[in-house]
Amino acid sequence: xxxxxxxxxxxxxxxxxxxxWTTLWISVVAQILGVILGLFIALxxxxxxxxxxxxxxxxxxxxxxxPLLVQVLLLWDGLPRINPNLLLSDIVCVLVAFSLNEGAYMxxxxxxxxxxxxxxxxxxxxxxxxxxSLAMRRIVLPQAARVIVPPLGNEFNNMLKTTSIASVIGLAxxxxxxxxxxxxxxxxxxxxxxxxxxxxxxxxxxGYVQAWIENRLDPNRSTKVELQEKSWASxxxxxxxxxxxxx
Amino acid sequence: MDVVQVSLMxxxxxxxxxxxxxxxxxxxxxxxxxxxTEEVPFMVSFSHPDRRRHPRLYTLFVGVLVGLSVxxxxxxxxxSTSTTSTGSSSSTKPTIxxxxxxxxxxxLTVGSDTTYPPQEFIDxxxxxxxxxxxxxxxxxxxxxxxxxxxxxxxxxxxxxxxRAKRYDVVISAQTITPDREKQVDFIPYFNAGQSxxxxxxxxxxxxxxxxxCGKNVGVQDGTTELDTLNAxxxxxxxxxxIKLTSLSAxxxxxxxxxxxxxxATFQDSPVTDYYLKLNPGHFEVGGSIINAAxxxxxxxxxxxxxxxxxxxxxKAVKANGTYxxxxxxxxxxxVQKIS
Numbered sequence: 001x002x003x004x005x006x007x008x009x010x011x012x013x014x015x016x017x018x019x020x021w022t023t024l025w026i027s028v029v030a031q032i033l034g035v036i037l038g039l040f041i042a043l044x045x046x047x048x049x050x051x052x053x054x055x056x057x058x059x060x061x062x063x064x065x066x067p068l069l070v071q072v073l074l075l076w077d078g079l080p081r082i083n084p085n086l087l088l089s090d091i092v093c094v095l096v097a098f099s100l101n102e103g104a105y106m107x108x109x110x111x112x113x114x115x116x117x118x119x120x121x122x123x124x125x126x127x128x129x130x131x132x133s134l135a136m137r138r139i140v141l142p143q144a145a146r147v148i149v150p151p152l153g154n155e156f157n158n159m160l161k162t163t164s165i166a167s168v169i170g171l172a173x174x175x176x177x178x179x180x181x182x183x184x185x186x187x188x189x190x191x192x193x194x195x196x197x198x199x200x201x202x203x204x205x206x207g208y209v210q211a212w213i214e215n216r217l218d219p220n221r222s223t224k225v226e227l228q229e230k231s232w233a234s235x236x237x238x239x240x241x242x243x244x245x246x247x
Numbered sequence: 248m249d250v251v252q253v254s255l256m257x258x259x260x261x262x263x264x265x266x267x268x269x270x271x272x273x274x275x276x277x278x279x280x281x282x283x284t285e286e287v288p289f290m291v292s293f294s295h296p297d298r299r300r301h302p303r304l305y306t307l308f309v310g311v312l313v314g315l316s317v318x319x320x321x322x323x324x325x326x327s328t329s330t331t332s333t334g335s336s337s338s339t340k341p342t343i344x345x346x347x348x349x350x351x352x353x354x355l356t357v358g359s360d361t362t363y364p365p366q367e368f369i370d371x372x373x374x375x376x377x378x379x380x381x382x383x384x385x386x387x388x389x390x391x392x393x394x395x396x397x398x399x400x401x402x403x404x405x406x407x408x409x410r411a412k413r414y415d416v417v418i419s420a421q422t423i424t425p426d427r428e429k430q431v432d433f434i435p436y437f438n439a440g441q442s443x444x445x446x447x448x449x450x451x452x453x454x455x456x457x458x459x460c461g462k463n464v465g466v467q468d469g470t471t472e473l474d475t476l477n478a479x480x481x482x483x484x485x486x487x488x489i490k491l492t493s494l495s496a497x498x499x500x501x502x503x504x505x506x507x508x509x510x511a512t513f514q515d516s517p518v519t520d521y522y523l524k525l526n527p528g529h530f531e532v533g534g535s536i537i538n539a540a541x542x543x544x545x546x547x548x549x550x551x552x553x554x555x556x557x558x559x560x561x562k563a564v565k566a567n568g569t570y571x572x573x574x575x576x577x578x579x580x581x582v583q584k585i586s
Contacts, residue, residue: 015374077404080411087411168495170399180369180399183362183498186505186526 006190010181011197019177020198026094026166026173027159033099034159035152038106043136045111056107063104069165072097076169094166102159109151113144146217153210160202174198343391343560346553350415355388355395357381358414360402362496365521365577366420366437367397379517379577380418383436384544386569387560403469403495406430409547416546416557420515422471423543432550433543434558438583440536441472442519444504445511447531453511454534460484465492465503465512472513475538504530515542517579524578541585 010016044056063071075093079086088096117140125135167176174195182188350356359367361376370377376397388395400408402419409417409431423433445453453459456479466473473493480488492509494500501522503509516536523530544561546554564570574581 010371073404077407077411081407084412087413168401169404170401172399176399179496179498180361181371181374183496184364184368184371184525186501186522188498188502 003185003187003190006185006187007194010191010194015181016174016177016194016198019172019174019195020202022171023160023163023173023198024202026091026098026163026171027156030095030098030102030163031156031159033095034102034106034155037099037103038108038110039141041103041107042110042114045107046114060104060107063101064108068097068101068162069168071101072165072169090166090169090171093169094163094171098159098162098166102155105155106152109148109155110144112151113146113148114140116147117143149214149217150210153206153213157203157206157210160206161199343556343563344552345392346415346550346556348550348552349393350412351396353393355384355391355393356413356415357384357388357395357397358400358405358408358417359397359419360405360496361397361399362498363402363420363515363518364525365579366515366517367418369399379437379573379579380420382573382576383564383570384416384418386564386573387544387557390560390563391556401495402467405469406545409545412547415553416544418544420518420542421545422515422540424471424474424540427545430548431545432548432554433541433545434554434561435541435543435585436561437517437542438539438585439542440516440539440583441475441513442516442536443511443513443533444501444519444522444530445533446504446507447529449531449533451510456537457483458533459489459511459513461487461489462511463490463492463509465494465500465509467497467500467514468493468495470514471538471540472515476513517583520578520580 041056041059044052045060047053047056072094075088075097076090079088121139121143122135125139126132130138163173164175166173167179170176172180178188178191178195182191359376359380361367361369361378363378365378366380367376367378369375376399381395381397384397385395398414400414400417400419405417405419405421406427408414417431418436420437420439421427421433422439423435427433443453443459445451451458451462453462456475459476459479460483464476466476473491476489476491480491492500492503494503497514497518500512500514504512511533516539519532523532544557546557570584571581574584
């Protein structure tokens with residue numbers, strides 16, 4: 001019953017490449033905006049001024065506490081009800097919803113990263129005459145980055161797949177492509193296989209990029225040792241033969 | 248979303264990204280220093296956040312981000328599935344007064360849930376919307392001197408989307424119901440009924456809605472079929488309710504039947520006929536068409552000039568034979584014509 005020819009027909013078609021590109025750039029832009037937003041929300045959350053910290057708490061509470069799908073629909077259908085001028089286009093709506101949502105998660109991750117840096121670092125920086133912002137930028141955040149990056153990579157991996165939610169408002173990303181192109185010919189399952197391959201391709205490549213970034217951030221370079229000593233299969237599967245010496 | 252909007256957005260975003268870049272970059276360089284100079288205390292290595300120390304990396308980073316934004320702006324316009332249908336050329340000049348207050352001047356922006364063949368679906372070779380409804384609205388738009396631009400919409404939110412002015416009109420096999428008429432105005436264009444699609448041989452003998460009591464049935468969200476089934480669950484099937492699986496795309500509903508998750512699916516008669524024709528030997532129609540009711544092109548309440556223009560355009564399309572030709576083209580039962 002599986003129509004293999006449909007998979008062959010679509011796997012390298014322009015439509016799926018276009019859809020994959022949309023998925024990719026939406027994820028990248030939303031993640032970048034989310035990281036920036038998350039940093040500021042985390043700093044607000046840790047602020048000693050109750051106004052700032054409670055705004056941040058409320059923000060995190062709302063965006064972590066409600067489903068992303070609902071947030072997207074609220075922006076898409078809810079905003080124009082409040083004011084007809086707040087009619088966001090599909091791309092803007094998705095970017096806003098995704099980056100606001102991601103900002104809430106990144107805020108908690110960033111807060112954990114900052115908290116992992118010993119308070120002595122900040123005290124020492126201040127005793128050298130640095131202001132809070134300078135000490136945060138030059139002393140604390142770079143050290144926190146090591147802790148933040150692994151979960152951040154996880155978040156981006158998630159983001160690549162979460163973009164499928166954008167299909168509900170008709171944005172032409174991968175999942176939407178599968179639904180639309182599968183409809184006239186019954187080939188929805190075949191097209192879902194096609195898009196799954198694309199999602200896997202993107203997350204696999206990201207896995208390598210993340211390993212490289214973590215390697216660069218690690219003073220002991222343990223990841224690099226692993227990359228050199230283990231074969232591809234043993235890295236992917238967690239078991240298997242060692243790579244040939246001298247590779 | 249038009250090109251101007253997208254390129255503007257791309258511009259704003261790229262400016263923003265470049266602004267943000269320096270902050271990211273300095274953090275990045277610091278972390279590089281950590282790994283390059285392990286013995287150097289943090290304080291020393293971080294006291295020189297200087298872009299001049301890694302000029303090439305900086306340029307590369309800026310380049311990639313700017314390039315990404317430009318690409319975004321370039322590709323954005325083709326991101327939403329939309330069709331600019333020019334249709335067959337007509338030599339006659341439009342005589343109907345063009346509607347005021349269009350979203351894009353010169354274009355009739357149409358919303359349609361393109362997962363509903365043969366009325367509206369995506370042509371998998373061109374990637375554009377096609378089907379009876381799409382051809383019809385294209386012909387009507389031509390009569391009033393406009394170009395139809397059919398945008399993919401989600402059926403569950405399509406009425407809200409029209410009211411929020413995402414589209415000028417909606418043509419999406421919407422059956423005219425009193426509830427919907429409270430929200431929007433309709434111009435009837437098609438007389439569809441509801442029918443059951445069942446596996447070949449109709450093993451459970453499903454012919455009417457009451458036969459469905461206690462059975463698993465697939466149906467699309469927000470449809471009149473769902474209303475019919477819900478009404479049956481409150482009346483005839485009260486003691487033995489129909490087990491409903493309602494999904495947001497008709498495609499997925501049919502898939503339920505393909506995978507034997509449901510005993511029958513319930514949808515508009517042309518859709519049933521289309522799937523039957525597409526996969527002969529797998530399915531058949533259970534019983535006959537019931538609840539025949541007109542489907543309408545929906546228009547925002549108060550948009551009088553649009554209503555009049557579309558109505559006049561529809562009359563013209565019927566008068567010049569295009570309407571009849573489209574029934575033949577899509578192999579639709581002529582019983583379903585609006586007289």
